[in-house]
Amino acid sequence: xxxxxxxxxxxxxxxxxxxxxxxxxxxxxxxxxxxxxxxxxxxxxxxxxxxxxxxxxxxxxxxxxxxxxxxxxxxxxxxxxxxxxxxxxxxxxxxxxxxxxxxxxxxxxxxxxxx
Numbered sequence: 001x002x003x004x005x006x007x008x009x010x011x012x013x014x015x016x017x018x019x020x021x022x023x024x025x026x027x028x029x030x031x032x033x034x035x036x037x038x039x040x041x042x043x044x045x046x047x048x049x050x051x052x053x054x055x056x057x058x059x060x061x062x063x064x065x066x067x068x069x070x071x072x073x074x075x076x077x078x079x080x081x082x083x084x085x086x087x088x089x090x091x092x093x094x095x096x097x098x099x100x101x102x103x104x105x106x107x108x109x110x111x112x113x114x115x
Contacts, residue, residue: 004110004112006108006110007082007099041095048079080101
């Protein structure tokens with residue numbers, strides 16, 4: 001079964017981090033991705049650029065409107081994702097708990113709908 005791990009974090013705190021703290025964060029995510037690959041469950045994963053670069057497109061009544069971000073006034077923002085092929089939800093939860101993002105933010109686990 002495929003699961004999307006959506007990693008939420010405090011974008012402001014990350015932006016304010018020291019160069020050393022950012023390097024530690026990058027190393028932690030790199031090690032996590034390597035562990036996923038070694039376990040054979042990694043399908044894809046990427047960090048996302050800051051919410052200030054986001055665009056939301058809505059098309060009410062078929063007329064497209066694009067709005068530049070950021071949008072959500074929330075403590076945590078979507079910062080990246082990992083796509084896994086895990087045997088079951090319990091395994092996906094175990095991998096989410098190991099994600100560096102779970103220590104300082106949240107990791108949402110969502111099963112994919114396969115069409």
